[in-house]
Amino acid sequence: xxxxxxxxxxxxxxxxxxxxxxxxxxxxxxxxxxxxxxxxxxxxxxxxxxxxxxxxxxxxxxxxxxxxxxxxxxxxxxxxxxxxxxxxxxxxxxxxxxxxxxxxxxxxxxxxxxxxxxxxxxxxxxxxxxxxxxxxxxxxxxxxxxxxxxxxxxxxxxxxxxxxxxxxxxxxxxxxxxxxxxxxxxxxxxxxxxxxxxxxxxxxxxxxxxxxxxxxxxxxxxxxxxxxxxxxxxxxxxxxxxxxxxxxxxxxxxxxxxxxxxxxxxxxxxxxxxxxxxxxxxxxxxxxxxxxxxxxxxxxxxxxxxxxxxxxxxxxxxxxxxxxxxxxxxxxxxxxxxxxxxxxxxxxxxxxxxxxxxxxxxxxxxxxxxxxxxxxxxxxxxxxxxxxxxxxxxxxxxxxxxxxxxxxxxxxxxxx
Amino acid sequence: xxxxxxxxxxxxxxxxxxxxxxxxxxxxxxxxxxxxxxxxxxxxxxxxxxxxxxxxxxxxxxxxxxxxxxxxxxxxxxxxxxxxxxxxxxxxxxxxxxxxxxxxxxxxxxxxxxxxxxxxxxxxxxxxxxxxxxxxxxxxxxxxxxxxxxxxxxxxxxxxxxxxxxxxxxxxxxxxxxxxxxxxxxxxxxxxxxxxxxxxxxxxxxxxxxxxxxxxxxxxxxxxxxxxxxxxxxxxxxxxxxxxxxxxxxxxxxxxxxxxxxxxxxxxxxxxxxxxxxxxxxxxxxxxx
Numbered sequence: 001x002x003x004x005x006x007x008x009x010x011x012x013x014x015x016x017x018x019x020x021x022x023x024x025x026x027x028x029x030x031x032x033x034x035x036x037x038x039x040x041x042x043x044x045x046x047x048x049x050x051x052x053x054x055x056x057x058x059x060x061x062x063x064x065x066x067x068x069x070x071x072x073x074x075x076x077x078x079x080x081x082x083x084x085x086x087x088x089x090x091x092x093x094x095x096x097x098x099x100x101x102x103x104x105x106x107x108x109x110x111x112x113x114x115x116x117x118x119x120x121x122x123x124x125x126x127x128x129x130x131x132x133x134x135x136x137x138x139x140x141x142x143x144x145x146x147x148x149x150x151x152x153x154x155x156x157x158x159x160x161x162x163x164x165x166x167x168x169x170x171x172x173x174x175x176x177x178x179x180x181x182x183x184x185x186x187x188x189x190x191x192x193x194x195x196x197x198x199x200x201x202x203x204x205x206x207x208x209x210x211x212x213x214x215x216x217x218x219x220x221x222x223x224x225x226x227x228x229x230x231x232x233x234x235x236x237x238x239x240x241x242x243x244x245x246x247x248x249x250x251x252x253x254x255x256x257x258x259x260x261x262x263x264x265x266x267x268x269x270x271x272x273x274x275x276x277x278x279x280x281x282x283x284x285x286x287x288x289x290x291x292x293x294x295x296x297x298x299x300x301x302x303x304x305x306x307x308x309x310x311x312x313x314x315x316x317x318x319x320x321x322x323x324x325x326x327x328x329x330x331x332x333x334x335x336x337x338x339x340x341x342x343x344x345x346x347x348x349x350x351x352x353x354x355x356x357x358x359x360x361x362x363x364x365x366x367x368x369x370x371x372x373x374x375x376x377x378x379x380x381x382x383x384x385x386x387x388x389x390x391x392x393x394x395x396x397x398x399x400x401x402x403x404x405x406x407x408x409x410x411x412x413x414x415x416x
Numbered sequence: 417x418x419x420x421x422x423x424x425x426x427x428x429x430x431x432x433x434x435x436x437x438x439x440x441x442x443x444x445x446x447x448x449x450x451x452x453x454x455x456x457x458x459x460x461x462x463x464x465x466x467x468x469x470x471x472x473x474x475x476x477x478x479x480x481x482x483x484x485x486x487x488x489x490x491x492x493x494x495x496x497x498x499x500x501x502x503x504x505x506x507x508x509x510x511x512x513x514x515x516x517x518x519x520x521x522x523x524x525x526x527x528x529x530x531x532x533x534x535x536x537x538x539x540x541x542x543x544x545x546x547x548x549x550x551x552x553x554x555x556x557x558x559x560x561x562x563x564x565x566x567x568x569x570x571x572x573x574x575x576x577x578x579x580x581x582x583x584x585x586x587x588x589x590x591x592x593x594x595x596x597x598x599x600x601x602x603x604x605x606x607x608x609x610x611x612x613x614x615x616x617x618x619x620x621x622x623x624x625x626x627x628x629x630x631x632x633x634x635x636x637x638x639x640x641x642x643x644x645x646x647x648x649x650x651x652x653x654x655x656x657x658x659x660x661x662x663x664x665x666x667x668x669x670x671x672x673x674x675x676x677x678x679x680x681x682x683x684x685x686x687x688x689x690x691x692x693x694x695x696x697x698x699x700x701x702x703x704x705x
Contacts (some may be wrong), residue, residue: 052632054531182677210676214638215627216433218426218557218670219679226419239533242628250538250554250626252545272533272628 001310035110036080036339041311041331043068044103046114046124051091052213052238056268056316057116060138061086062307063317064113067107067324070302077331079097085109093123098198100124104133111136111327113320118142118185125150126346128222134341136327138319140263140285142188143398145406149282149341152368153323153360154316155286157192158373158400160263164284165196167375167388168261174202179220179244182209186235188262192401193233205229210236221251224258232260241265242273245281255280278378286371287357288384296356311357312382319369322355326362329353349409366407368396401414422551423672429557431664432564433623438644438656439564439571440615446651447588447608450500451511454518455641456634458613462488462620463629464525467534467595477625478539484621485565485614492613496606513538518634526631536624567615568657575653584608588651623662647687649697659698 020254035041045064047057068082076082085107087099096115103109104127111134113119114128118141128149129136135150143156168176176197180186186209194204205227208220235248236244241264248260267289289300291310299321303313330348331339338388349364370393376384399405399412406413441455465487469480495517503509542556575581586594587601595601619637627633648659663683670679691697 050526050531055533055630058531208675211680214676215636216430216667216676218429219668219676222426222672223423225422239628239630242533242535243626246535246538246628247554247626250556252544252552252554272535274535274537276537277535298494 033101035108035341036336039076039080040083041077041080041339042083042085042107042109043327044100044101044107044109044112044114045086046089046096046112047116048091048101048120049088052411053091053116055239055272056092059268059311059314059317060116060320062311063303063313063320065376066303066306067321069306071324071328077328078336080336082328089114089120093117093119093122096120097127100127100135103279104128104131110134110331110339111344113138113324113327115139116316119183119376121150132342136323138323139316142185143172143192143400144188144402145398146366146412148367148409148411149321150367151326151362152332152366152370152396152398153319153362154328155371155373156368156398157189158392158397159286159373160284161189161192161230162394163373163388163390164261164263164282165193165202165376166200168231168233168282169197169200169202172259174200174317175227175229175231176202177224177227177229177232178207178235179232180209180235181212181214181237181240183212185237188401189235190233197400207344210240212240213238214240217244217247218251219245221247221253224253229258232258234260234262235264236262237264239272241269242277245273245277249277265378266316267312267383268314268317270378270384271312275378275380275382279380279381281378282375282383283378284373284375286373287315287318287355288374288376288386289313289385290376291357291374291386293356293358295354299356315357318356322353322357322360323354325353326351326360361393363396363410366396366398368398368407370395418551421549423669425548425551425553426672427665427668428561428661429553429664430668431661432557432561433619434446434640434644434664435568435657435660436560436564436619436622437616438641438648438660439567440612440619441638441641442645442648442650442653442656443571443615444609444612445645446653447584447705448605449507449638450514450609451507452612453511453515454495454499454521455514455616456636456638457518458488458634459520459620459623459637460525460618460629460631460634461491461521462617463536463624463633464529464534465617466621466624467629468529470536471534476539477536477621481618481621485618488620489610489614491608492616493606495613496609501602501605501608522631522634531631532614534629536621536629538625554623558658563622567618568653571615572653580604580607643684643687646691647697649699652697652699655697655699 029281045061047061048054049058068084072081081147089096089099103112115137116139121137137150138153140154178190262283265283300313304311326348329351330344333347334343348362352359352361358372372393373390374386375388376386378384404415439687444450444452462484465476465484466480469475499513500510503513538556542559544555545552546555583599583604586599587604591601644660645656667679667683670682
């Protein structure tokens, strides 16, 4: 007498219900153990090593790996080694999502460090939210996001612009020419910039977006000539930054009279365009390689020793470096059996570390980071000169451009 | 009025870069019928050769133009000799082959010198701006315009007033008849492809001080070049010139009135519409089939 198909199904269903209702702790405990087993803590490292944004993401991979190697060399996290699982999402958002799924579900990583572009972050977000895992995002970005599954260690618009815009108005004048690449980041930054301009009596003479990867700026330069702004406020990204700066220089425009003020030009971009094209222009960011602090000297020396003396550090690679240390601190606070992504998230709230830029802190409310805004001017040797340093660290306000909305630990709240 | 002239000058400048990039493609496509998808990679190789000469041998851009032409032409000749000449009369396979060669060149460069962006120094003597009709224009852009016109003149003479050019035109008309008159078609094809590749290399080197140099920079240029050649009419050098400047003026003007995003879309739309009604392009040279 065999078991009929129907009984088999019934039994299976009963077993399922039994397991689900009776022993939930068994299942949860199993996943608990998987996260920190055999003296190993697995983390994903998800930066593009090929494709268009590999140029910059390679350096983010390097900074993350450097921090992991340093932590492991110093004994790991309470005796456990961090094991980085490196994937190459090839600068393609769909591949980002696929690799994120592999790291979270297949490899059971307890956290993933990754992404440069907003497009790739938006693509992996559903994976981390469904699996209740944790993503560490090091890049400055446009704000307006309030996920409980992402730790944001880059600057949001208020941290780059609050000091920068009034300073530019005072020093050069009130006429701003806004130019950016045509996607979400520049538009959101410009939204905030326009609010600040209104507040401080500035004016927008033009707002313009060029296609991503655009490299012919003669029409833009013509318009700049005819509108005569005091400041060119640039959120152009990628190789367009290089073309814009080089053509500005070739056109014989003068940075002393009409400087470009950028939120995206770091040491990395300056190295790509050459110091002569970058010299005289301004950038606002929490970190520059020339910043003087013992932590930064150690970071720069270690980075060059590990990856080559010609390499530069910049404001995104610095965030990669310190966020890995914040991860370590958070995990250290937990008992080995408690190491899960949600517990790490809760442990990192309010956590502080002395980063190369200064002391930073994860804001418990919105999981963004308290940072130290700085304004610097590029020099022809490829480095910056820091002109203004914030006297206090600045609270991250990811919804600064949207007064009705606040990101809290209960999610986005609409104030009427 | 000032603004109008300024716009014309800008358009000429954009057009000269388009023409510079499209000329090599026009020669290869027009005379050999090869749709060379590796064209953008020849442009990229030229830019990298310029960067190499500058960073490793300390040679300025102007001094290295001739060696760059020779290097990229030699690479083109090798590819024609060992890949494309084996695919005679197989146009589809040729497209695939040039595409593959392009990918290999791109990855080869990435493996050898890395994927970082590079730049080429503007020649010191041309780094200022100068007066043209009372407008201040970048000296380098004026220089680019002049060089482009000179290269076009050289190409024109080569095609129409030399023996090699005459042989090439004969082969274009009818390969087997030309061969029966003792013309070595293989050799002429090799040289033509090398010349086209060399021109593309020069284009890459010449635009490199204004744009960024990266392994995948060719992709954008090959699209621009095809737009110019298709609009101008295949097999018509004069058509290539006209269409380059028409596209330059058009995209410059729209970008000034609107912005570059709109310009890109409208220019592409205009080309599509035009090709719908004039599939052979603006200019055609009638060839007896």
